[in-house]
Amino acid sequence: MPDIVLIGGGVIGLSIAFELATRGVSVRVLDQGPFGRESSWAGAGMITPGNPLGAKSPETRLRAESFVMWPEWAARLNEESGIETGFVRCGGIELSPERSESEIAAVATKFQSEGVRAELIGWRELRELEPHLNPEFGDAVHLPDYCQVRNPRLLKALLAACAARGVELSPGSPVIGFERGSQRVTSVRTPAETISAGQFVVCSGAWSQSVLAQAGCSIRVEPVRGQIVLLEALPLPTRRILEVGSRYIVPRADGQLLIGSTEEHVGFEKRNTAEAVAELIRFGSELIPSLKTARFERCWSGLRPGSPNGLPYLGRVPDSDNLFAAAGHFRAGLMLSPITALLLRQLLLGETPDFAMNELTLTQ
Ligand SMILES: Cc1cc2nc3c(=O)[nH]c(=O)nc-3n(C[C@H](O)[C@H](O)[C@H](O)COP(=O)(O)OP(=O)(O)OC[C@H]3O[C@@H](n4cnc5c(N)ncnc54)[C@H](O)[C@@H]3O)c2cc1C
Incomplete structure (x- = not known):
């Protein structure tokens, strides 16, 4: 019997599985289809810069904490899997849809107030940086620390790293029901088997709401x-x-x-x-x-996986001692995958979290 069963093998489920496996926890990941072929594969792989020292809101804090983890996270995955994730600091430019100077100045101020390197540049500097850009675009914000990852490669690396660490990977295993006592889930059902475990995590992306509903929980995704x-x-x-x-x-x-x-x-x-x-x-x-x-x-x-306020639900679900959710990462699941893996590991293993979880858990 595995210690922990994860329901969903996208970037979130696989990252949590890898993180737990490096701590010697026995983990099984179930996916209804092949692994990593849904939103995590379809994404663009942008990793927006953040700075924990300047981040104030839960959204910027989560992004910032994850951003600083990325270089080491990518290096670890590369080392454990032999697969290069394509994580690179490529830099970025933000432009205003309305070509409005005040709007773009506000974007620069927002990043600067978070302690992120962001430089307001004019037409001439923009041409020097991006000579092929339409000359009608004027002011812009240069974000030299913007990064990207090749998400299909990231998923391959995660799968290989999980397999090397002994994670049991079960594709083609849709969860179709839960069995539970009053406060605890005892097992999950797939068409082929009933799987018992000590703890369960729903990380089923856009399907998380319907998976959690099977366990009697209503969390909106x-x-x-x-x-x-x-x-x-x-x-x-x-x-x-x-x-x-x-x-x-x-x-x-x-x-x-x-x-x-x-x-x-x-x-x-x-x-x-x-x-x-x-x-x-x-x-x-x-x-x-x-x-x-x-x-x-x-x-x-x-x-x-959209959530009511754009923030993921990370934590224990109401009325369950051993059922957790890591879902609703909306436009930022690739970017937030390292911090999600860390926080869920700390929560599942009863470690002291790096920062207060109640800041991040949605109240719906
Ligand atoms: C076009 C696009 C661009 C994006 N660009 C970026 C970006 O640049 N940067 C960024 O950070 N994020 C980006 N995202 C968002 C990011 O891709 C998601 O937030 C992230 O992939 C969510 O990961 P996940 O593991 O929660 O979901 P998914 O990758 O969807 O994985 C969920 C898994 O759960 C499985 N599942 C569902 N139901 C069950 C069940 N009953 N039993 C077993 N398994 C089940 C599914 O088969 C699936 O494999 C983008 C998304 C899209 C669509």
């Missing part, structure tokens, strides 16, 4: 579709992440460029739509006009 277009452009017209409101371009070192992303409340419908794909391509080639002749590679979509 809803799917929010995001579509992405992949182009190839060699030589790369930019090496930095370019962000304009909720839209962005993420360049990969091998000449691929991701253009994302939509935010759509359409339930569990994962298809790409002609309208969104056209709009993303239009956005990308408006930002970098030379992309009009880039090669169209493909497009995809994923279901982000």
Whole structure:
């Protein structure tokens, strides 16, 4: 019998499993499909900079704590799996959708007040940094510490590292029910077996609400579709992440460029739509006009686990001594995966948490 069963093998479940396994805990991860093929695979891999010394709100604190963990986390995974995650400090530029000077100045102030390196730059400096950018864009914020990770590679590294540490990985094992006493879950059911364990964690991404409902818990997590277009452009017209409101371009070192992303409340419908794909391509080639002749590679979509306030639920669920949730990471699950793994490990093993969990647990 495993000590801990994790329900969901996306970046969150696999990161927690790896973290626990390095402490000698016996872990089993169940996924209804193959591992790491949902939102975690579909994401763009942006790691927004943060600074724990300046972070004040729960959102900025969580981001900052995770941000500083990333270099070591990526190095550890690389060492344990032999797989390079593609984590790199590529830098980023934030631009204003309305091309408004005051709006972009406010973005710079926000990052600076968090203690993040953020430089307000004008038209000339922007041209020097990004010569291929549409000259209609003027003021911008330069974020030299912006990072990215190749999330499909991160997932491969996590899977290999988990396997090497003896984590029992069970793909094709949907959880379809819980068995419980008054305050404790005793086992979970899949179509093939009933699995007992000491503790259980629901980390089922956009499906977490329905999985938790089977255990009698109501925690709100809803799917929010995001579509992405992949182009190839060699030589790369930019090496930095370019962000304009909720839209962005993420360049990969091998000449691929991701253009994302939509935010759509359409339930569990994962298809790409002609309208969104056209709009993303239009956005990308408006930002970098030379992309009009880039090669169209493909497009995809994923279901982000949305929560009522954009923050994840990290903690024990009400009325259960041994059932936990790590769900609802919305647009930031890749970025927040190292800190989520650390906090859940501390919680599950009864260690003193690095910072107060009640700051981070949603009250719904
Ligand atoms: C287009 C897009 C762009 C994004 N860009 C970024 C970004 O740049 N940076 C960033 O930090 N985040 C980004 N995100 C968000 C990030 O991808 C998510 O927050 C993160 O992947 C959530 O991870 P997860 O493990 O909770 O969910 P998932 O990866 O969805 O994993 C959940 C797993 O649970 C399994 N599951 C569900 N139900 C059951 C069941 N009953 N039994 C067993 N298993 C079950 C699923 O099969 C799935 O494998 C993006 C997301 C999208 C869609």
